[in-house]
């Protein structure tokens with residue numbers, strides 16, 4: 246069994262905590278409770294090549310930029326999930342900026358680009374081809390319905406194991 | 409007093425204990441192999457089960473946040489949640505023979521911080537929502553004013569032509585038609601906005617009454633025919649059931665829905681046909697409004713059902729864009745359903761189904777109804793503009809109208825006729841309509857008296873009722889309300 250750290254990054258209220266709750270506990274809450282600091286969760290997966298992997302998932306407080314304090318949180322991450330909310334266009338702009346800051350901090354590690362709240366009307370445009378190219382996978386999800394959530398973590402686990 | 413010096417660095421044990429207790433400090437030393445060497449401080453606070461903290465324990469088992477971290481570099485992680493829910497600031501300090509992990513309880517601070525951040529985030533979310541709403545509103549206002557201006561300037565232009573001295577050259581009927589058509593368009597537009605406003609605050613009330621199917625469709629036709637004529641589009645109604653079915657329906661709202669759908673069809677067609685097909689079966693009334701217009705692409709079928717959402721390829725076509733979503737709302741409120749089938753370039757068909765009851769053939773109903781026995785109404789009103797208008801409404805609704813514009817005329821009419829009803833102006837010439845009502849009733853008139861009044865003060869209503877009025881109707885007169893109220897009274 247290998248153990249890897251991954252982070253979930255994105256503007257506030259895009260549904261980072263909800264995606265983790267859906268994935269780890271298969272649970273969803275309508276209520277919004279801002280995450281301050283970091284909550285860690287772990288979940289074990291098996292990749293398509295048969296590798297057992299334990300993910301230590303860092304749920305980092307949402308923001309449109311990486312402040313100095315938060316930069317330390319992504320240290321040592323083998324991959325990350327970059328989330329925006331398809332119903333709020335400005336969260337896609339934040340995601341694009343955050344991605345740049347992450348590269349500055351830890352270099353380029355695989356990430357999955359996620360448009361969450363797929364159950365709502367899409368107001369954000371499709372992400373730039375440039376951002377999609379950098380990502381190892383692009384997905385639309387809904388933490389509310391569970392749609393696509395497991396695929397996100399699976400895709401990242403595959404990419405992390407493949408190195 | 410004991411003073412600490414560099415030679416005597418040991419803190420008094422009690423002070424040390426106090427700080428450890430108070431801040432729930434705990435320290436853990438690991439060797440280069442990440443095995444636990446020693447642990448000190450309030451360990452139980454973080455690990456209530458002592459078996460989890462032994463010399464075999466791997467650093468990452470105790471502290472998952474160490475996964476992926478290089479502990480030979482000093483680090484600090486503020487506000488990390490431990491597996492038991494406690495929030496700590498975690499410090500990693502290299503020691504040369506391994507590293508230390510020090511935890512300080514920050515639960516209280518984090519909670520305070522959390523509350524402040526929560527408010528800030530929620531406010532920011534609401535601000536975004538409000539600005540999106542405002543944007544939609546101002547967009548609506550600018551579209552709507554444009555929509556108002558176009559028919560209004562036609563009305564002004566054509567009516568000016570009609571007042572020109574040299575009338576011989578002016579085609580009066582064509583101009584009057586244009587004024588009428590634009591007036592109807594305006595009326596429908598304003599009705600939609602008002603209705604949308606009511607729907608927004610959930611104040612739409614669905615009120616049903618028996619309606620003859622052909623009457624409903626005649627009103628629709630009356631409103632849309634001029635628009636179709638103008639664009640040279642063939643508009644027709646096909647009955648798949650008897651035209652004179654009497655159904656229990658919300659006539660006003662259903663008319664509005666059909667007018668909206670047909671108007672849309674006309675708007676989005678350059679030529680061809682617009683039809684309404686009506687069928688009735690199993691207590692369900694169905695309308696299919698279809699056209700041979702430009703159609704709607706599949707991916708836009710959802711957006712056009714939202715207020716102000718119009719298909720992208722129709723931006724150049726007039727219309728405030730609430731007709732369809734409003735129709736959908738109204739039909740849903742009536743307990744029915746609205747659905748759209750469309751093919752780009754071929755046309756659109758909108759199907760509306762509404763539940764209804766009590767179908768009786770109108771001719772049967774009329775057979776024993778009192779309504780037709782006496783359809784004479786006496787209008788006692790002195791406003792020169794209002795009289796022809798109300799008389800027109802009544803005549804269109806099939807009533808025989810007598811007019812009295814003064815007290816003497818009123819008496820003369822009553823001497824010669826026995827109308828089923830008198831519509832009495834509250835302010836009739838110099839006389840008080842309430843006094844007149846009393847007089848008329850005392851003199852032996854046995855029909856109904858309904859007061860027309862511009863004021864709806866409670867006192868007046870009470871006076872009118874106690875004078876013997878059956879009802880009162882407030883001005884400005886709403887045509888449909890007037891007719892339905894009269895029917896109610898003449899039927900009971």
Ligand SMILES: Nc1nc2c(ncn2[C@@H]2O[C@H](COP(=O)(O)OP(=O)(O)O)[C@@H](O)[C@H]2O)c(=O)[nH]1
Pocket residue numbers: 255256257258259260261262263264274275276277278279280307361362363364365386387388389390
């Ligand atoms: N409709 C919908 N709401 C969601 C979804 N995911 C999260 N939310 C809601 O969005 C809000 C913010 O979610 P949260 O997970 O706290 O966002 P975070 O700040 O990124 O961790 C909460 O009210 C959630 O209930 C989703 O997929 N669909």
Ligand SMILES: [Mg+2]
Pocket residue numbers: 261262263278279280304305306307
């Ligand atoms: Mg969160």
